[in-house]
Amino acid sequence: MRGIGAVFLLAVSAGAVAAGPFDGVYRPDGADSWDCRTVGSDGGALMIRDGQFHGVESLCRLTNPVEVRGMSAVLYDAECDGEGESYSYRMMLMRVPEGLAMVQDGHVSLLERCE
Numbered sequence: 001m002r003g004i005g006a007v008f009l010l011a012v013s014a015g016a017v018a019a020g021p022f023d024g025v026y027r028p029d030g031a032d033s034w035d036c037r038t039v040g041s042d043g044g045a046l047m048i049r050d051g052q053f054h055g056v057e058s059l060c061r062l063t064n065p066v067e068v069r070g071m072s073a074v075l076y077d078a079e080c081d082g083e084g085e086s087y088s089y090r091m092m093l094m095r096v097p098e099g100l101a102m103v104q105d106g107h108v109s110l111l112e113r114c115e
Contacts, residue, residue: 020048020049020050021095022074022093022100023050024049024100024114025039025047025114026045026047026111026112026114027045027046027111028046028109028111028112029099029109029110029111029112030112036115039054040055040057040059041056041057045114046111048062051063053078053091055080057082057083058081058082058083059080060080060091061078061079061080062076062078063076064077071094072094072095073093074093074094076090076093078091090104092104096110098111099111099112
C-alpha cells in the first residue's frame with residue numbers, strides 16, 4: 001500500500017509542476033530593444049510560469065482558468081501585487097502566430113516569445 005501511495009503522490013506532484021499552456025518568456029510585439037534575459041524590470045521581459053504572470057515590477061497569480069471554446073485561449077482571474085498595491089482583474093491569454101495575445105477589458109497586447 002505504501003508503494004502505491006508514493007507513486008500516486010509522485011504523479012500528482014509531477015502534474016502540479018508541469019508547464020502551463022502559456023509558460024514562457026515574452027516581450028511586447030516590436031520591442032526589439034527589450035532585454036529578454038531580465039524579467040520584471042523596465043525594458044525587461046515578461047514571464048508566465050507555474051500559474052503566475054511576472055510583469056514590470058508586478059506579480060499576478062492566474063487563478064480560476066476557463067478555456068474559451070473554439071479558441072486556443074484561457075480566461076483567468078489575475079490577483080496581483082505590484083508597487084505596494086494589490087489589485088485584481090480578468091485576463092485572457094491566447095496563442096497567436098507572434099506568440100501570445102493578452103486581453104484585459106478592451107485592451108489587447110501582442111507579446112512575442114523570446115528566443
